Amino acid sequence: MTHEGRPDVGRLGVWTDQFDGQPLSAVKDAAAEIEELGYSTLWLSEVTGREALTQATLLLGATSRLVVATGVATIYGRDAVTMAQAERTLAEAFPGRFVLGLGNSHPYLVEQIRGHSFGPRVATMRGYLDAMDAAPFGPTVPGASANRVLGVVGRQMLGLAAQRAWGALPFGMPVAHTARAREILGPEPLLAVGQPVVLESDPDLARQTAHAHVAASLPNRDRALAELGYGEDVSAGGSDRLADAMIASGGLEAVTRRVAEQFKAGADHVCLYVLVPEGRPRIPLEGxxxxxAALR
Incomplete structure (x- = not known):
């Protein structure tokens, strides 16, 4: 979906955390191939691997057309002034090719890994955005802040995204959540949906891979999933029903169908996260x- 004056994120992108721990030369080659394959946007995670904005800079330099987005950069990783400086610098250096995705992260990562105190999600993000907008430093780039998106799933955070950002990036949620997110956001904001997929042909291994991802995802999504009718599934630590709702598994036909459902529910952009079974190549180039080829 093209928004005038903003990066053209296109309809399909790639979301990945699989560059962490890989040689930078291989990561740059993978980004170049993602561009050549026709994906419009590459979304980069930030957990315990490379710093998101540095990696975004390197991959913007390794490509020529690809939009690179942080999906998402944690607000606890940099103070608001530094984040604003980086946002303005990348907007100046790569016009129309950088999207700053921001998120609150998770209490464990914030407190146990980074050593900060995890604050209330909405109030903390609102205060951070206020401080970014007021930051006096960094190059002046008209409209740079207009390209922000928020990585959110809850109702109040979606409402904040509608008020204070270009739009939202809900990740790994059922199609029903996309419809709800569109209703909350309204018709204009960008709704980019992160869709995990499993292309493994072995049904047992595919199910195992899907369940492992669901179990790791629940702490940040349990309330939103319960509101969608998955409370018992969450309490059980995940179920086949929940895994099927969150993850497109079963081959290319199943993924194609799920992507179409996401667009029908109101998504403007779908970024695909190819889940890799243990022991398989870390960067899922073949996937x-x-x-x-299937979705173009």
Missing amino acids: WRELA
């Missing part, structure tokens, strides 16, 4: 190639 990205198969999906590009």
Whole structure:
């Protein structure tokens, strides 16, 4: 979806945390191939691997057309002034090619890994955005702040995204959540949806891979999933029903169907996260190639 004056994130992108721990040369080559395959946007995670804005800079430099987005950079990783400086610098250096995705992260990562205190999500993000907008430093780039998105799933955070950002990036949620997110956001804001997929042909291994991802995802999504009718599934630590709702599994036909459902529910952009079973190549190049051929 094209918004005048903003990066063209297109309809399909790639979301990945799989560059962490890989040689930078391989990461740059993978980003270049993602661009050549026809994906419009590459979304980069930030957990315990590379710092998101540095990696975004390197991959913007390794490509020529690809939009690179943080999906998401944690607000606890940099103070608001530093984040604003980085946002303005990248907007100046790569016009129309950088999207700053921001998120609150998770209490464990914030407190146990970073050593900060995790604050109330809405109030903390609102205060951070206020401080970014007021930051006096960094190059003056008209409209740079207009390209922000918030990585959110809850109702109040979606409402904040509608008020204070270009839009939202809900990740790994059922299609019903996309419809709810569109209702909360309204018709204009960008709704970019992160969709995990499993392309493994072995049904047992595919199910195992899906359940492992669901279990790791629940702490940040349990309330929103319960509101969608998955309370018992969450209490059980995940179920086949919940895994099927959160993850497109079963081959290219299943993924194609799920992507179509996400668009029908109101998504403007779907970024695909190819889940990789243990012991398989960490960077899922073959999966990205198969999906590009099937979905173009």
